[in-house]
Amino acid sequence: MSANLSSATARPTGAPPAPLVGGLDLGGTKVQAVVVDNAHTVLGAARQPTPTRGGPPDVAAVMADTMRAAAQAAGVPPADLRGVGIGSPGAVDAAAGTVSGAGNLPGWTGTYALGPALAATLGVPVHLGNDVQVATRAEFELGAGRPFTSLLGVFCGTGVGGGLILDGRPWLGRGAAGEIGHIVVRLGGARCPCGRRGCLEAYAGRGAMETRARHLVQRGRSTNLFQIMERRGRTRLASGVFAQALARKDVLATRLVDRAVRALGAGIASAVNLLDLEAVVIGGGLGLRLGEPFVEAVRKATVPHLFVPDRPPAMLLAELGDLGGAIGAGLLVETTQFR
Amino acid sequence: MSANLSSATARPTGAPPAPLVGGLDLGGTKVQAVVVDNAHTVLGAARQPTPTRGGPPDVAAVMADTMRAAAQAAGVPPADLRGVGIGSPGAVDAAAGTVSGAGNLPGWTGTYALGPALAATLGVPVHLGNDVQVATRAEFELGAGRPFTSLLGVFCGTGVGGGLILDGRPWLGRGAAGEIGHIVVRLGGARCPCGRRGCLEAYAGRGAMETRARHLVQRGRSTNLFQIMERRGRTRLASGVFAQALARKDVLATRLVDRAVRALGAGIASAVNLLDLEAVVIGGGLGLRLGEPFVEAVRKATVPHLFVPDRPPAMLLAELGDLGGAIGAGLLVETTQFR
Numbered sequence: 302m303s304a305n306l307s308s309a310t311a312r313p314t315g316a317p318p319a320p321l322v323g324g325l326d327l328g329g330t331k332v333q334a335v336v337v338d339n340a341h342t343v344l345g346a347a348r349q350p351t352p353t354r355g356g357p358p359d360v361a362a363v364m365a366d367t368m369r370a371a372a373q374a375a376g377v378p379p380a381d382l383r384g385v386g387i388g389s390p391g392a393v394d395a396a397a398g399t400v401s402g403a404g405n406l407p408g409w410t411g412t413y414a415l416g417p418a419l420a421a422t423l424g425v426p427v428h429l430g431n432d433v434q435v436a437t438r439a440e441f442e443l444g445a446g447r448p449f450t451s452l453l454g455v456f457c458g459t460g461v462g463g464g465l466i467l468d469g470r471p472w473l474g475r476g477a478a479g480e481i482g483h484i485v486v487r488l489g490g491a492r493c494p495c496g497r498r499g500c501l502e503a504y505a506g507r508g509a510m511e512t513r514a515r516h517l518v519q520r521g522r523s524t525n526l527f528q529i530m531e532r533r534g535r536t537r538l539a540s541g542v543f544a545q546a547l548a549r550k551d552v553l554a555t556r557l558v559d560r561a562v563r564a565l566g567a568g569i570a571s572a573v574n575l576l577d578l579e580a581v582v583i584g585g586g587l588g589l590r591l592g593e594p595f596v597e598a599v600r601k602a603t604v605p606h607l608f609v610p611d612r613p614p615a616m617l618l619a620e621l622g623d624l625g626g627a628i629g630a631g632l633l634v635e636t637t638q639f640r
Numbered sequence: 641m642s643a644n645l646s647s648a649t650a651r652p653t654g655a656p657p658a659p660l661v662g663g664l665d666l667g668g669t670k671v672q673a674v675v676v677d678n679a680h681t682v683l684g685a686a687r688q689p690t691p692t693r694g695g696p697p698d699v700a701a702v703m704a705d706t707m708r709a710a711a712q713a714a715g716v717p718p719a720d721l722r723g724v725g726i727g728s729p730g731a732v733d734a735a736a737g738t739v740s741g742a743g744n745l746p747g748w749t750g751t752y753a754l755g756p757a758l759a760a761t762l763g764v765p766v767h768l769g770n771d772v773q774v775a776t777r778a779e780f781e782l783g784a785g786r787p788f789t790s791l792l793g794v795f796c797g798t799g800v801g802g803g804l805i806l807d808g809r810p811w812l813g814r815g816a817a818g819e820i821g822h823i824v825v826r827l828g829g830a831r832c833p834c835g836r837r838g839c840l841e842a843y844a845g846r847g848a849m850e851t852r853a854r855h856l857v858q859r860g861r862s863t864n865l866f867q868i869m870e871r872r873g874r875t876r877l878a879s880g881v882f883a884q885a886l887a888r889k890d891v892l893a894t895r896l897v898d899r900a901v902r903a904l905g906a907g908i909a910s911a912v913n914l915l916d917l918e919a920v921v922i923g924g925g926l927g928l929r930l931g932e933p934f935v936e937a938v939r940k941a942t943v944p945h946l947f948v949p950d951r952p953p954a955m956l957l958a959e960l961g962d963l964g965g966a967i968g969a970g971l972l973v974e975t976t977q978f979r
Contacts, residue, residue: 499945574820575802578813579814612814
């Protein structure tokens with residue numbers, strides 16, 4: 302495959318190597334790769350489903366493959382990239398290049414040296430970061446967050462992830478900050494995929510919403526959600542399935558999204574009351590698929606809980622869309638390297 | 641009165657003026673004043689009840705009086721103080737020296753120039769800050785928070801206030817950060833004194849706890865809380881009343897405190913999940929009166945909600961006790977001045 306790539310990307314003799322960078326967003330359902338230039342313009346992109354079986358080396362192989370495909374689309378041999386950044390779930394040790402306990406990835410309960418593995422496979426320096434943190438940084442530096450110095454990124458996907466920028470810099474705490482999805486919005490409330498009760502994610506995570514939809518259908522509630530899912534050839538209630546059901550005024554889908562919105566309003570207001578942030582940027586599959594009307598609904602649900610309601614934070618839809626995580630990962634290509 | 645003071649504080653001829661500083665903590669029920677030296681040792685202290693009638697000038701007069709009494713106790717004329725710091729509730733504009741909308745103080749719905757008023761009365765520079773923020777700073781610089789660079793101060797008094805230190809500096813956001821009392825711990829839950837529903841303060845504020853106790857007694861529940869209150873000559877369920885009832889295993893008092901502890905566990909865990917802080921310092925009247933067993937109970941109630949439960953933050957009782965707010969106010973004597 303690399304032979305093919307090389308032949309497709311011959312540079313004019315004597316031209317300096319293009320200062321291109323790769324970004325990989327490792328998600329629970331898909332691997333997204335981009336190649337960007339130094340103005341952060343996407344020159345090539347590729348996507349593959351995340352393996353559901355095997356272990357970390359299988360996931361790493363798919364990541365390398367997806368990165369090669371994005372490089373091919375951009376017309377550059379992968380080895381000519383200045384570096385590749387990876388946004389990963391789980392506990393990321395950027396210095397060691399390892400990822401531990403990524404529960405949504407197959408067989409990834411332990412620690413795996415993802416950075417060194419991909420650096421060896423691709424032959425370029427590799428840089429590791431937390432998936433939501435790099436997506437937040439991307440929105441802050443290049444997207445909806447540009448006008449602000451403090452913001453919260455809220456990414457509603459399978460789960461609900463968050464990232465913080467305070468005073469113009471990422472706030473990581475002791476390394477694990479940003480878990481807006483595990484703010485408690487209802488003591489003793491719904492069971493969260495994390496095992497606890499009452500977390501925001503238990504109401505506003507796509508995974509928890511699907512679990513509840515299946516439960517309610519088993520108990521006799523009617524909905525078009527699963528017909529839409531099947532018609533789209535899916536086995537999961539993907540964000541697009543919720544969007545379509547909502548557009549068709551499906552009662553159960555509407556109730557589940559309203560419930561998510563109320564929980565997001567309480568959770569985001571809690572964060573704003575604590576930190577008095579300038580802005581909140583909402584992204585993730587569910588946020589992006591439901592779009593501006595969803596952001597507007599969350600904005601309305603937040604205000605009643607704000608301690609200073611006459612000065613709400615700006616609440617904005619993520620601008621970089623589905624590529625934000627991969628573009629943000631590309632921004633990592635300035636830190637620790639694994640050759 | 642100042643004539644008396646002067647006679648009591650004659651300095652040896654030729655000695656430089658002592659580098660003493662005043663601190664005033666303006667609370668809803670009491671005004672606490674201290675005089676400290678440059679090692680922050682308390683040389684004199686005085687306390688008076690906050691007026692329940694009149695308006696801001698009446699409150700300011702009591703504050704000046706309390707400051708004079710503390711100065712007398714320290715053996716220094718008030719005018720010899722290097723400055724006086726004030727920790728105030730409400731919205732504080734430190735640059736203008738004004739306090740607005742201090743709902744727990746009589747007739748203080750508008751804006752009052754407290755800084756300039758006290759500077760004129762006392763004849764010393766006056767510095768203004770938010771009451772909870774200065775108390776947090778005091779615990780960070782001089783108290784239980786000294787070993788840490790990031791912490792949350794939680795002050796359980798009539799209400800529940802909070803202050804944040806991030807990366808060694810107070811985090812104020814756009815000026816109003818730290819409102820841990822208005823984190824939503826139960827969507828649609830109990831009515832909060834702020835008018836909203838489900839805030840932490842609705843469960844863990846002494847005021848809300850008293851309202852609930854009165855409500856439950858009206859509905860026939862039995863408790864010794866109000867007998868203890870009367871025996872202590874109080875008209876309110878002060879923190880000490882709860883402490884005594886708890887010591888006597890009063891069932892209603894125990895249930896109310898347990899309910900407060902559960903809410904504090906959820907609210908503090910939410911803040912820690914969002915910010916991954918090193919430490920939480922618990923103070924305020926209720927925190928100090930109930931002491932270490934209360935902090936231990938809150939610690940236990942926090943862990944089940946922590947996203948990274950194997951690395952909980954240190955959870956500590958405030959070290960500076962009832963004088964913390966006033967000592968923290970004294971730390972302000974380095975900023976804007978009002979002569």
